Amino acid sequence: MTALVIVESPAKAKTINKYLGKDFIVLASMGHVRDLPRNQLGVDIEHDFTPQYITMPSKNKVINQLQSAAKKADAVYLAPDPDREGEAICWHLEESIVPAGKPVYRVQFNEITKRAIQQAIENPGHTDMNRVNAQQARRILDRLVGYKISPILWKKVKRGISAGRVQSVALRMIVDREYAILAFKPEEYWTLTANMRGSVPPDFKTKLIKWEGKSLRVSAKKTASAIENGDQAKDMASLIKASDFTLSHIQKKARRQNPPPPFTTSKLQQDASRSLGFSVKKTMMVAQRLYEGVEIDGEPRGLITYMRTDSTRVSDEALTEVRHFIGSHYPPEYLPKSARQPKQKKGKIQDGHEAIRPTHADNTPERLTPYLNSDELRLYTLIWKRFVASQMEAKRMNETVFHIEAAKGLFESRGLVTTFPGFSALYQESKARSQEKVEKSADLPDLQQGETLQCLSLDTEQIFTKPPARYSEASLVKALEDNGIGRPSTYAAIISTIQNRDYVEKKQARFHPTNLGMIVTDMLLASFSDVMDIQYTARMENQLDRVEEGKQTWQNLLGEFYRGFEDHLVAAKEKMPDLKREGIHTDIDCELCGKPTVIKSGKYGQFLSCSDYPNCKFAKPIKEIKLESTNMPLLKGMIGVREEISESEGKTCPSCGKGSLVQKRGKFGEFIACSNYPECRYIHRESTGVKCPDKDCNGEIIERKSKRGKIFYGCSAFPKCHVVFWDKPVDIPCPSCTSPFLTEKKTKRQHVYVCPDKECGYRIDASELPEREKVVHPQ
Numbered sequence: 001m002t003a004l005v006i007v008e009s010p011a012k013a014k015t016i017n018k019y020l021g022k023d024f025i026v027l028a029s030m031g032h033v034r035d036l037p038r039n040q041l042g043v044d045i046e047h048d049f050t051p052q053y054i055t056m057p058s059k060n061k062v063i064n065q066l067q068s069a070a071k072k073a074d075a076v077y078l079a080p081d082p083d084r085e086g087e088a089i090c091w092h093l094e095e096s097i098v099p100a101g102k103p104v105y106r107v108q109f110n111e112i113t114k115r116a117i118q119q120a121i122e123n124p125g126h127t128d129m130n131r132v133n134a135q136q137a138r139r140i141l142d143r144l145v146g147y148k149i150s151p152i153l154w155k156k157v158k159r160g161i162s163a164g165r166v167q168s169v170a171l172r173m174i175v176d177r178e179y180a181i182l183a184f185k186p187e188e189y190w191t192l193t194a195n196m197r198g199s200v201p202p203d204f205k206t207k208l209i210k211w212e213g214k215s216l217r218v219s220a221k222k223t224a225s226a227i228e229n230g231d232q233a234k235d236m237a238s239l240i241k242a243s244d245f246t247l248s249h250i251q252k253k254a255r256r257q258n259p260p261p262p263f264t265t266s267k268l269q270q271d272a273s274r275s276l277g278f279s280v281k282k283t284m285m286v287a288q289r290l291y292e293g294v295e296i297d298g299e300p301r302g303l304i305t306y307m308r309t310d311s312t313r314v315s316d317e318a319l320t321e322v323r324h325f326i327g328s329h330y331p332p333e334y335l336p337k338s339a340r341q342p343k344q345k346k347g348k349i350q351d352g353h354e355a356i357r358p359t360h361a362d363n364t365p366e367r368l369t370p371y372l373n374s375d376e377l378r379l380y381t382l383i384w385k386r387f388v389a390s391q392m393e394a395k396r397m398n399e400t401v402f403h404i405e406a407a408k409g410l411f412e413s414r415g416l417v418t419t420f421p422g423f424s425a426l427y428q429e430s431k432a433r434s435q436e437k438v439e440k441s442a443d444l445p446d447l448q449q450g451e452t453l454q455c456l457s458l459d460t461e462q463i464f465t466k467p468p469a470r471y472s473e474a475s476l477v478k479a480l481e482d483n484g485i486g487r488p489s490t491y492a493a494i495i496s497t498i499q500n501r502d503y504v505e506k507k508q509a510r511f512h513p514t515n516l517g518m519i520v521t522d523m524l525l526a527s528f529s530d531v532m533d534i535q536y537t538a539r540m541e542n543q544l545d546r547v548e549e550g551k552q553t554w555q556n557l558l559g560e561f562y563r564g565f566e567d568h569l570v571a572a573k574e575k576m577p578d579l580k581r582e583g584i585h586t587d588i589d590c591e592l593c594g595k596p597t598v599i600k601s602g603k604y605g606q607f608l609s610c611s612d613y614p615n616c617k618f619a620k621p622i623k624e625i626k627l628e629s630t631n632m633p634l635l636k637g638m639i640g641v642r643e644e645i646s647e648s649e650g651k652t653c654p655s656c657g658k659g660s661l662v663q664k665r666g667k668f669g670e671f672i673a674c675s676n677y678p679e680c681r682y683i684h685r686e687s688t689g690v691k692c693p694d695k696d697c698n699g700e701i702i703e704r705k706s707k708r709g710k711i712f713y714g715c716s717a718f719p720k721c722h723v724v725f726w727d728k729p730v731d732i733p734c735p736s737c738t739s740p741f742l743t744e745k746k747t748k749r750q751h752v753y754v755c756p757d758k759e760c761g762y763r764i765d766a767s768e769l770p771e772r773e774k775v776v777h778p779q
Contacts (some may be wrong), residue, residue: 713727
């Protein structure tokens with residue numbers, strides 16, 4: 001008997017082929033083999049939204065190969081990834097590849113190991129049509145929104161732009177944050193901090209938290225009272241200095257911190273972004289390689305479990321193995337009495353999958369170092385440490401709180417001392433800046449309640465509240481997940497799409513909406529309020545889950561959606577303003593005739609024009625308008641933006657180790673540099689994550705600017721190394737040669753990835769780049 005096993009990728013096929021005997025042939029479908037046509041809607045709305053699938057032209061050769069192999073085989077096993085997209089690939093393969101009457105089975109596995117593959121083959125199932133229908137519903141929803149709204153935007157705004165069911169909501173979140181930053185008004189408050197000395201060392205600091213029994217503001221959080229100005233702070237300081245400082249209350253308590261659970265997809269994306277500097281897209285590409293198999297001692301091995309999951313569940317076998325590892329590599333007190341099985345988050349999760357974990361706990365990062373490249377090793381280390389730490393004992397701490405009375409005020413000091421590191425000896429979870437605690441973990445002296453303390457100094461500090469931070473990739477992923485927008489497997493595609501459409505741009509690792517992004521968002525909000533509504537989009541995700549559970553038909557879901565959507569389409573065609581002709585009305589009057597002005601789009605971008613054109617020829621660049629002259633959020637956003645603290649600002653200079661990184665403004669705009677200038681001339685550069693191709697150089701390729709302000713990419717070891725590129729290197733190996741990376745060429749007319757080796761000549765359009773989302777979704 002000969003059986004054909006079909007998987008998605010060649011790397012996966014190569015690994016699985018090693019685990020199955022000579023009776024099995026393993027081939028790759030290279031993702032989807034059928035899809036909706038690209039040059040038309042491809043959905044018969046009048047007949048229950050029947051999709052009109054076609055064979056993808058680029059897959060003819062693959063299909064012929066698979067059909068030939070399927071005819072010769074005695075049975076066919078379909079083994080794409082265990083999720084909706086993988087299930088849909090199975091169904092399409094079954095419909096177009098497998099001959100009628102041929103035994104066909106669906107096999108699923110959470111990890112690519114010999115044991116998991118053999119168990120899956122021994123216990124096959126069949127394609128889950130509920131899961132297929134959920135994927136079909138999502139695909140058709142995306143097609144209807146993209147192909148119905150985009151032509152309206154082409155006509156009203158600009159050709160080549162697009163809307164998308166999920167991407168447009170993500171864009172709205174970024175635009176809303178920008179408007180919040182522009183509308184933000186800083187509030188002033190003051191704090192008083194005393195440096196104290198008790199009967200025994202060490203000295204310590206304490207902060208005034210109450211005055212006359214009312215809580216004072218000591219952070220961005222509002223309280224009942226606040227020190228509003230310097231005069232008030234000075235008067236209070238005078239009263240405090242003239243009084244005694246009495247340690248009125250001491251509180252001591254033990255605290256425990258349990259380890260975080262193993263990674264889900266979104267948590268891995270967030271942690272890799274914060275601690276490794278990986279983009280969401282890069283994280284998923286590297287994780288895919290670790291999952292599909294890496295060559296170790298001449299044999300490909302899957303190193304992690306399936307990387308698209310929102311479950312924190314771990315198999316009993318894996319728990320037994322990791323507990324044995326901890327018991328044999330750490331002192332006994334680091335191993336809990338029983339295994340931890342983390343509680344699942346509320347809401348719909350794909351519990352058929354496990355959390356992301358190493359396939360074997362004894363595959364330590366040190367053991368795998370010779371076989372992994374730098375990025376693979378860094379991500380694997382993160383996954384391995386998090387998983388092993390998740391089964392270790394809790395971190396134990398002693399917290400001491402001092403309350404000190406002086407005049408009409410109450411001061412507070414907190415000390416936190418680790419008594420047993422537990423899991424933190426191996427792993428420390430990265431935190432967003434906004435989540436980091438201000439107070440430092442420090443020991444307080446062993447004092448007695450009722451002691452009179454000596455005040456060494458009393459300092460006042462003026463503080464202004466800061467605007468909300470713009471989204472980074474990590475914080476955007478968290479916001480999408482918290483709001484139920486999309487699924488973790490789609491976050492990378494969402495982020496790539498809004499950047500590729502020029503709706504947002506990344507500056508210092510933060511998303512800034514472009515003028516085009518703000519205009520499109522405002523116009524879509526006015527005409528398609530449901531599609532742009534965050535709660536509505538989240539409810540649609542829940543309905544897709546109901547389809548997968550068999551509780552709702554996909555035709556019913558689409559019918560309910562389209563009834564309201566069709567009305568909005570008709571209204572938008574008539575009422576959506578034409579940016580090229582009449583423009584968007586503003587609250588600014590024309591400087592020449594006094595009539596209202598409008599925002600219009602021309603050859604060189606957007607500008608302000610008189611609504612009475614051509615009778616009045618007034619026109620003015622948007623950037624020349626004063627911010628205070630308008631209350632219109634869209635216009636404020638286009639005029640200018642409030643700059644914010646970057647991710648790097650405040651960190652110690654990596655060059656001199658003395659100064660801190662601060663934001664500066666130069667001839668070519670803002671940049672991050674060392675505060676110790678001119679002694680230290682370090683300037684922070686955005687890294688591409690690509691190693692320098694010079695074999696004798698240990699540098700990496702970073703973003704730089706020429707004397708004329710043009711961005712190029714060069715080696716961080718300059719001037720010792722002179723490797724430079726005009727196009728951005730990206731961490732994608734060339735499939736046609738040995739080049740470890742491609743370069744990205746992006747213009748208004750094309751977006752392609754090219755091999756830097758001219759003799760190789762490899763070139764691929766961005767839309768055809770192999771990613772997890774095998775189907776190209778025209779948004």
